[in-house]
Amino acid sequence: MSNSATTTTRAHHTNAPQGTEQTHTLIIVVQDRPGAVDRVVGVLRRRRSMLQSLALAPSTQSDVFRITAQVKDAEVVVDHLVAQIRKVIDVLEVANVTSEQAINRELALIQVGTTNSDSNIIVAAVQQFGATVIDVNPEAVTFEVAGDAEKIAQALAAFQTYGIRDVARSGCVAITRAATTK
Structure with a gap:
């Protein structure tokens, strides 16, 4: 038995270095x-x-x-x-x-736990992400935010301190950019 390491490759795949995907x-x-x-x-x-x-x-x-x-x-x-x-x-x-050829967007519904004292603070913070408040009750604020994956990640990070209760994400949708003529 050899001491050399063996690698397993997926069928129809390259030997491109890991991390170059x-x-x-x-x-x-x-x-x-x-x-x-x-x-x-x-x-x-x-x-x-x-x-x-x-x-x-x-x-x-x-x-x-x-x-x-x-x-x-x-x-x-x-x-x-x-x-x-x-x-x-x-x-x-x-x-x-590619990202230059298309417009990519994702939708996320984010539910954040609240108390009566921080409900207004959360609603104000939601607006900085261009999000829309969907539901407000004494226990939680639910809002939707749309944008690229980076914007969704930033919103999730910002509201982590408030205690995110649930997140539902649509996944990426894309449309090709309109061709411009000169």
Whole structure:
């Protein structure tokens, strides 16, 4: 038996050094047919994607859904993943967009415990994040904040001192930027 260390690699992955992965945003447009979304998610699962976020919603077109998936991996791996998703029969379009090519947003509902004395302080602090208060009662304040992942993280850090009771996050949704003509 050898003393040399062995490494295990995932199928269809590069030998890129650990820590060189990047977050990629995939926008997938899929026909709304039985099992279509399952097949797309199945490709993500079978390819062992390091899935960071998955959001699904109807499109403006009837019988079409839009999936936004964020995966963290090397560029070559994501390119291969995109090629595999394109092979799914109900997929109409797949795009791997960069942060410069797309606008990314997330929604978080945050519930913070309160007392009668700090309720007004919390409501005032919420406004500095551009958040909207959804519910105020003697035990908790619930508000929504929308923005990029960094803004959500900042809001969570700021309200940690008040005692966050619960958080519900939507995951990333993205839309490509409109092309500008000169």
